[in-house]
Amino acid sequence: MGEDKIIRLLRLGDNATFQKIYIENRRPFIKYAKKFNVDENEAADIYQDSIIALRENAIEGKLNNLESNISTYLFAIAKNKIYRFHREKSKLSFDEDLTLNEKNIEIDVDLFGKKLTNEQEVLRTWFPKLGERCKEVLNLYYYQGFNLDEITQILNYSSKQVLKSQKSRCVKKLKELCRKKI
């Protein structure tokens, strides 16, 4: 499978692709992490976050025109996370400079550290109450980085205009739900 196709599947959230990537690179990564005294469970946790970061890099277009393959890129992200983890854990200065072959690698992806505001918490409560179609459209648009033309194709809408109205209706509906709650 070509890298472009894999990148698209990562953006679309294809589970089989995630599983394949997860299994293929896990063992070498856990072995690498052991050098830094990171145990298997901690290493697996870091490795999972690295795959999430890989997906977000794919969404942001950082994997387009990639010179190396996706596994190398994933490994670079994971290595960075290990260095950071080790540095924080040991509280020692880390002499080894990061030597990365890839540009644009997100070193400081703080995936779960950010706290949601009150408004966001309300949104988070009501978002699951939307219909499946709405959730799909909004996920593709706001997270998976597809533009309206692409979503029209992915979800087989008759035209971009129809999709646009659908999207507006979904946002409006969500606003109403949140207002009721407040």
Add this chain to the structure above:
Amino acid sequence: MKNLDLIDKYFSNTLSPQEQMVFNDYIQNNEEFKSEFLFQKDLKEVITSNQREDLKKTLQGFEKDLQWKSRVFNLPKKWLIAASICLFLGLGFWYVKGNFFPSDKQLFVTNFHPYRNIVEPIERDSPKQTIKYKAFLAYENENYYKAINLFNSIKNQNDSFISFYKAMCYLSLDKPTEAIGLLLPIATSKKDNGTFKNFHELSNWYLGLAYLKNNEKHKAISQFSIIANLPENTCMKEEAEKILKFLN
């Protein structure tokens, strides 16, 4: 609201420098626009957070599967050897049990053969057109459903052979309950004084087998005991004694 396209362009990173200036101006001076933009920005944050959590859960699931598999494949060798021995002994036990201590089902399969047609000789060259002949022809051809229908169509239903051969059909079709219902009256009636005396004893034998098939072990034992206690030494008597040994 006008200029919603500007918000769309913001989220798809396609604002031109001029549009960016208009966008900034709206944010500062148009409350409605600002509030719409902030709502969508919050929505993006929430969806991002949800998607990350969902993917994390999926990946944790993969990890769990892998760890479980690796635990199974990394069992100490002595455990695997012990498991192999258990499996070997287990299989051996089933082999021995099957041969020396057959189950009721096995006993039925070994001992049941539909009784041969002793009523109506089938002559292929000059077939008769009677219902009785057709019934036995179907019976010999193992076409048991057809045979049952034909036996039911025979006018004089009092002949015990009809119930007996219908019971043979039902047993062959794995329907022991129906067979028991037909065999019981013949087996319990006083000796058949008609043309076919044998059906009384035969019915006892087949009734025993029908009980076996129907998982009614105790009734099967009493049936075979009746045959084993017959005064004459018959082949059926010997077989009944053998079956009783297994059942007891």
